Amino acid sequence: MSTSTTSRPSGPAPQPSRDTGRMTPRSIAVWVAVALVGAVCWTVLALSRGESVSALWILFAALSSYLIAYRFYSRFIARRVLRLDDTRATPAERLENGSDFEVTDRRVLFGHHFAAIAGAGPLVGPVLAAQMGYLPGTVWIIVGVIFAGAVQDMVVLFLSMRRDGKSLGQMVREEIGVVGGTAALIAVFAIMIIILAVLALVVVNALAESPWGVFSIGLTIPIALFMGVYLRFLRPGRVLETTAIGVVLLLLAIVGGGYVETWGLGESLTLSKETLTVALVGYGFVASILPVWMLLTPRDYLSTFMKIGVILLLAVGLVLARPVLQNDAVTSFATDGDGPVFAGQLFPFLFITIACGALSGFHALIASGTTPKMVAKESQIRMIGYGGMLMESFVAISALIAASVIDQGLYFAINAPAGVTGGTIDGAVQFVNGLGMTLTPDQLQAATDSVEEELVSRTGGAPTLAFGISTIFSDAFGGGLAAFWYHFAIMFEALFILTAVDAGTRVGRFMLQDTVGNVWPRFGDTSWKPAAWLSSAAVVACWGYMLYVGVTDPLGGINQLFPLFGIANQLLAAIALTLCVTLFLKHGWTRWVWVPAVPLAWDLVTTMTASYQKVFSDNPAIGYFAQADRYRTARDAGEVLAPAADPSQMDTVVFNSTVNGVLQASFALLVIVIVANAALIWVRALRAGSLPTTEVPAVPSQLVAPADFVATAEEKRAVAEWEAQRTETVGSGR
Amino acid sequence: MSATGRPAADQRPGAVRRALAGVRWYARELSGEGRWDAYLARCEREGTEPMSRRAFERHRDDHRESSTQGRCC
Numbered sequence: 145m146s147t148s149t150t151s152r153p154s155g156p157a158p159q160p161s162r163d164t165g166r167m168t169p170r171s172i173a174v175w176v177a178v179a180l181v182g183a184v185c186w187t188v189l190a191l192s193r194g195e196s197v198s199a200l201w202i203l204f205a206a207l208s209s210y211l212i213a214y215r216f217y218s219r220f221i222a223r224r225v226l227r228l229d230d231t232r233a234t235p236a237e238r239l240e241n242g243s244d245f246e247v248t249d250r251r252v253l254f255g256h257h258f259a260a261i262a263g264a265g266p267l268v269g270p271v272l273a274a275q276m277g278y279l280p281g282t283v284w285i286i287v288g289v290i291f292a293g294a295v296q297d298m299v300v301l302f303l304s305m306r307r308d309g310k311s312l313g314q315m316v317r318e319e320i321g322v323v324g325g326t327a328a329l330i331a332v333f334a335i336m337i338i339i340l341a342v343l344a345l346v347v348v349n350a351l352a353e354s355p356w357g358v359f360s361i362g363l364t365i366p367i368a369l370f371m372g373v374y375l376r377f378l379r380p381g382r383v384l385e386t387t388a389i390g391v392v393l394l395l396l397a398i399v400g401g402g403y404v405e406t407w408g409l410g411e412s413l414t415l416s417k418e419t420l421t422v423a424l425v426g427y428g429f430v431a432s433i434l435p436v437w438m439l440l441t442p443r444d445y446l447s448t449f450m451k452i453g454v455i456l457l458l459a460v461g462l463v464l465a466r467p468v469l470q471n472d473a474v475t476s477f478a479t480d481g482d483g484p485v486f487a488g489q490l491f492p493f494l495f496i497t498i499a500c501g502a503l504s505g506f507h508a509l510i511a512s513g514t515t516p517k518m519v520a521k522e523s524q525i526r527m528i529g530y531g532g533m534l535m536e537s538f539v540a541i542s543a544l545i546a547a548s549v550i551d552q553g554l555y556f557a558i559n560a561p562a563g564v565t566g567g568t569i570d571g572a573v574q575f576v577n578g579l580g581m582t583l584t585p586d587q588l589q590a591a592t593d594s595v596e597e598e599l600v601s602r603t604g605g606a607p608t609l610a611f612g613i614s615t616i617f618s619d620a621f622g623g624g625l626a627a628f629w630y631h632f633a634i635m636f637e638a639l640f641i642l643t644a645v646d647a648g649t650r651v652g653r654f655m656l657q658d659t660v661g662n663v664w665p666r667f668g669d670t671s672w673k674p675a676a677w678l679s680s681a682a683v684v685a686c687w688g689y690m691l692y693v694g695v696t697d698p699l700g701g702i703n704q705l706f707p708l709f710g711i712a713n714q715l716l717a718a719i720a721l722t723l724c725v726t727l728f729l730k731h732g733w734t735r736w737v738w739v740p741a742v743p744l745a746w747d748l749v750t751t752m753t754a755s756y757q758k759v760f761s762d763n764p765a766i767g768y769f770a771q772a773d774r775y776r777t778a779r780d781a782g783e784v785l786a787p788a789a790d791p792s793q794m795d796t797v798v799f800n801s802t803v804n805g806v807l808q809a810s811f812a813l814l815v816i817v818i819v820a821n822a823a824l825i826w827v828r829a830l831r832a833g834s835l836p837t838t839e840v841p842a843v844p845s846q847l848v849a850p851a852d853f854v855a856t857a858e859e860k861r862a863v864a865e866w867e868a869q870r871t872e873t874v875g876s877g878r
Numbered sequence: 879m880s881a882t883g884r885p886a887a888d889q890r891p892g893a894v895r896r897a898l899a900g901v902r903w904y905a906r907e908l909s910g911e912g913r914w915d916a917y918l919a920r921c922e923r924e925g926t927e928p929m930s931r932r933a934f935e936r937h938r939d940d941h942r943e944s945s946t947q948g949r950c951c
Contacts, residue, residue: 243941252907265951339951380935383909436946437939444949445909499951506950514947644949651948670944713951 156844160862182208265500288502292743298529324821341690349604501540505716546612553583561700563787732834768805
């Protein structure tokens with residue numbers, strides 16, 4: 145039912161009282177029990193060293209912490225800090241137009257919001273961070289999400305909702321200033337390009353030399369096209385039926401991949417990274433200019449349902465399989481900073497490697513995009529903003545567990561760049577044994593055979609996660625299907641990433657057209673083909689180039705680019721949190737400013753330290769310019785430094801490292817500009833007590849709806865009364 | 879789509895049936911399939927003639943064309 149303006153009774157609707165007063169003895173008992181479970185799990189994790197620890201301790205430590213944080217901290221933010229006001233109409237109610245602005249059921253909007261924020265990021269970061277042990281990642285994912293990530297998502301959603309769904313860039317420009325706004329616009333665009341390039345790199349690394357993977361992922365394109373045509377011409381609107389057909393075809397494509405060798409397709413589907421890069425760039429361009437109904441929309445349906453399905457399956461699988469952690473709690477790489485997966489010590493590099501899942505700036509773009517225009521009641525932003533991010537954090541914890549339950553020798557054989565393993569089983573075994581871990585060639589060969597896939601130096605996180613998921617699912621649901629589950633997991637990740645690449649390219653295209661449109665209005669018309677094609681090509685060229693840089697880097701693309709990606713994402717979070725602090729001060733909420741200011745301070749400390757080290761460190765493993773210098777000096781002396789194999793690769797290293805260093809420095813500078821601009825406003829706001837903001841004046845709400853996942857008895861009663869009264873009014877009005 | 883909670887699809891008791899109806903409702907709403915029913919209900923309420931399903935879905939496709947939402951990492 146849509147609530148149209150004509151059917152509304154006049155006057156504000158009475159809102160159910162949210163204040164339940166004191167907690168009942170039963171609810172006190174329940175929360176004490178949850179707290180006890182959490183305390184026990186955390187104690188076990190903190191005290192266990194060397195003995196075998198079940199992964200379920202991590203799972204339940206996470207779940208109980210989330211429950212407590214949601215029940216108490218998010219409620220505190222909702223009531224005391226933001227003072228969410230259900231008597232106030234949301235933009236969805238005031239501006240309802242049946243398309244952008246639309247009152248949406250809270251649980252449905254939660255699903256949409258979650259599908260938009262959760263992708264491959266929370267799956268990849270924790271896998272890479274597992275090189276430091278399971279404990280640092282676990283602590284950061286859980287503490288980070290509670291005090292930083294979920295707070296950012298919820299507050300940005302709130303601020304945008306109070307401003308009719310304005311975007312992050314718009315809010316920065318209007319509330320901080322033109323300088324900050326322009327810097328934010330450039331930063332958002334550049335950061336998006338890096339994110340797309342790194343995500344594409346993950347797919348390339350997972351599919352290179354993997355005919356099975358190429359076959360099944362390749363088939364997702366015709367499957368999506370078929371679904372698009374089916375929905376457009378044969379059965380318009382039957383989304384569930386179409387998605388069901390799509391999922392069946394998808395599973396067949398995964399099974400079929402196992403027969404590519406038998407069918408004699410093995411050779412032609414064994415593609416190099418370079419070929420895959422060209423294919424992906426070409427695909428990205430075509431996908432972004434095709435009508436959305438052909439490819440993007442149907443694949444989005446597939447990826448949304450796969451996402452929800454796999455997350456549920458993974459949670460069930462973990463409980464059934466009860467795997468034991470093979471990883472150490474904290475490894476020496478955390479303190480020494482010489483890990484092969486990525487360089488640098490726990491501080492600051494853990495906090496930029498695990499971005500999504502703990503704190504992700506990209507979410508601020510979603511929370512200030514479609515979601516705020518669809519919220520029915522203000523109080524619902526707690527479950528959508530805070531709750532949605534907790535759910536993403538849970539995905540990250542599952543990924544960390546999956547990476548920590550596989551044999552750690554195997555973990556490093558998969559994740560060390562080809563430059564150090566030589567890409568061979570013997571080379572990998574030698575390298576891993578050199579790290580002080582035991583791994584035999586037989587073990588590695590057996591693992592390779594079990595998933596029917598080469599595993600040595602399959603960097604990027606996706607193969608590791610797929611191997612972990614395959615291990616867990618084989619244990620939980622019976623053996624014999626390890627290879628199927630491995631490719632199922634690869635499919636699951638590639639599907640997200642391809643959707644993100646399509647949608648990201650298109651969003652980038654709109655941003656570019658909008659910006660150029662300020663100078664040349666015609667270019668801003670999104671339906672004008674030449675402008676659309678030209679800007680799509682520009683966006684694809686940008687991320688395609690960075691992808692190529694990553695693919696051809698002799699030092700290993702993930703090793704080189706992932707820190708750039710992580711820092712970029714966290715710098716975006718710094719921009720979002722800076723906006724939150726600015727608006728708190730402008731509203732005069734000085735008393736509560738620590739809510740966004742503490743995470744902002746922590747985020748700035750970690751990302752600026754990481755940026756500083758990436759730019760200025762004289763350790764060539766960490767500093768991009770030190771690295772370029774080292775290879776330049778060697779090249780000029782006529783030497784070739786491993787892992788480069790010839791002088792031209794030496795040139796590549798010098799060039800790539802310089803590009804990465806320049807990008808890194810520019811991102812950090814842009815954020816410093818925004819924070820400096822904001823600091824001026826902070827001082828002015830503190831002196832004045834408060835400053836006017838662009839918040840839209842309150843309009844009384846005529847809607848009644850529950851606030852949380854489960855409606856309380858009182859809410860149900862209030863909704864029923866309101867609906868009865870509404871029907872009466874409509875009846876008498878006609 | 880209703881802001882007021884899902885309509886009781888099945889009035890008879892039976893936890894399994896109610897759960898299944900709930901899952902079906904959620905899937906339809908999440909995928910947007912339920913939008914057509916909402917549209918028909920509104921047309922009936924307002925006494926207007928609904929457009930064909932094909933035209934309705936075309937209209938939604940056109941809207942999506944210009945309002946792509948970014949997918950996060």
